[in-house]
Amino acid sequence: MLACHPPRKHDPLSRPARHFGHTVEMWRRFELIINEGRPDASDGKADDTYLRATQRQYERLVEICPHLSEEIRTHGVEEVATIMENARACGRGEDIKRVKDLMQSIRSFHPDLKTNDKESRGFNHPQIRRLLVSAEKVKEWDDDEEFRRRVKEGVETFRPQDYPMFSYEDDKVNPDNLLSGFLRSKILIRDILDIF
16 A cells, blocks of 8 residues: 655655656556657557657656656666656545545545545445446435346446546536536536646
8 A cells, every 4th residue: 555645855856756647648658658759669560559658748748847867867767667657546546535525525425535444435335326427327226126236237338438427517418518517516526626
């Protein structure tokens, strides 16, 4: 388990890593970005789409962390990447905690979201479950007990490109126009403003 601490003033890597995780790339390993994204690592394969994307990420990393090359020379790629991975992961964890705390202040949830009971989170929480349901399937969710059972059991799943109900203003969706009220949810707007 990571020990997350606020970045110290003398730590030249943590803040850039957290920022990079918010604005550029949330999951791709820093070691991969550094090793495969540096201009000298291309071996003349710059026409490869994946390699070009990795090089763009490396360029953004250098913009955010201009002293990266010196840190790599001093500490090595592996140590620098590990420090940055830990900082980015801790930043994600802190963001999730802020979102959870903020949601509780916007709306009442029963059971309370601050509980340490992991069995009552996400799709296991009755109110959160509805917020996570695809907007296209919310009517079925509201009207069909069998559908709700299939969702709870994981038989019915949602794709990443399905818009969840928490994305909509007042948790209401217009089935004739899925973009009406989209990204206007109080929860979503306050969470984004709090994180960024």
